[in-house]
Amino acid sequence: xxxxxxRAGDLMGITLAxxxxxxxxxxxxxxxxxxxxxxxxxxxxxxxxxxxxxxGIRPAGSRYLHADSTDVAGTAQPGDRLGSxxxxxxxxxxxxxxxLVGIAGQAVGAASRAGAxxxxxxxxxxLTGVGSRQFHAGTATTGLADxxxxxxxxxxxxxxxxxxxxRYGDLVIGVPGEDHPRAVDAGAVVLAxxxxxxxxxxxxxxxxxxxxxxxxxxxxxDRWGGLFPIYLR
Numbered sequence: 001x002x003x004x005x006x007r008a009g010d011l012m013g014i015t016l017a018x019x020x021x022x023x024x025x026x027x028x029x030x031x032x033x034x035x036x037x038x039x040x041x042x043x044x045x046x047x048x049x050x051x052x053x054x055x056g057i058r059p060a061g062s063r064y065l066h067a068d069s070t071d072v073a074g075t076a077q078p079g080d081r082l083g084s085x086x087x088x089x090x091x092x093x094x095x096x097x098x099x100l101v102g103i104a105g106q107a108v109g110a111a112s113r114a115g116a117x118x119x120x121x122x123x124x125x126x127l128t129g130v131g132s133r134q135f136h137a138g139t140a141t142t143g144l145a146d147x148x149x150x151x152x153x154x155x156x157x158x159x160x161x162x163x164x165x166x167r168y169g170d171l172v173i174g175v176p177g178e179d180h181p182r183a184v185d186a187g188a189v190v191l192a193x194x195x196x197x198x199x200x201x202x203x204x205x206x207x208x209x210x211x212x213x214x215x216x217x218x219x220x221x222d223r224w225g226g227l228f229p230i231y232l233r
Contacts, residue, residue: 011035012048019088019097021122026052028126030099032083038066038076045082047101049127063126067103071129073118074103081105082118084153085226089160091169091194096122100171102155108136108148115154117173135171135192144192144204146178153177154190157226168194174225180208187225 012033021028029050038044046066050057067076076082085102092098101118108114116136120127138148146152157174164170171192178188188208 009035015083015086017086017088021097022124022126023096028052029057030086032086034081034083039068041076042078044076044078044080047083065127069129071132073132073134077106079105084156085158087158087160089169091119091160092121093167098122099127100158100160102158104153104156111148111150113151113153114148115152117155117158144190146190146206151177164193166195170194176223176225185223187223189225
């Protein structure tokens with residue numbers, strides 16, 4: 001049986017990702033339940049990790065994780081929608097897949113639905129909260145590009161890839177609620193680069209419709225950067 005229990009409004013399966021989080025040669029599946037209530041926090045969101053094997057995906061040994069799980073960075077809050085984006089890739093060059101989780105509804109200080117992302121690391125025991133890190137916009141905090149603003153929904157979509165060829169996975173984070181002058185919800189994408197010392201706060205970049213080429217421009221409602229579910233509004 002899969003860990004946890006199904007409840008109305010969980011929205012299980014709205015995002016998913018696949019990769020080997022144990023290093024055993026079999027792909028595992030991570031499934032979000034962005035509407036899951038966690039320890040009294042409505043719509044905080046949660047994750048189910050289903051293990052792969054020679055017989056395929058099996059419910060035995062599945063895991064249930066959320067922001068209040070042991071050692072996981074952060075705390076479950078109402079409306080976080082943890083799991084709004086999911087991506088698996090090797091962030092620390094150990095040959096095992098790590099997980100980047102969007103928390104697009106998370107409040108950051110007084111900024112409601114500013115959004116954040118959570119990095120969970122894989123290993124012989126699978127994904128755990130040990131060493132997990134949380135990132136959001138703002139040079140006064142993590143140093144990622146841009147500043148914290150309400151309704152940015154930073155982390156509504158995420159990806160991992162080695163963009164600079166140094167073997168360490170880099171973070172690609174959609175910010176579809178990003179506003180630009182005279183262009184509400186134009187959207188943007190933030191990059192944060194991985195290195196031997198971990199994901200670097202410094203050196204990150206932001207891309208949007210006005211700086212990716214002469215044929216692009218910022219327009220109201222573009223929601224550049226990916227998924228922008230209506231339930232995050």
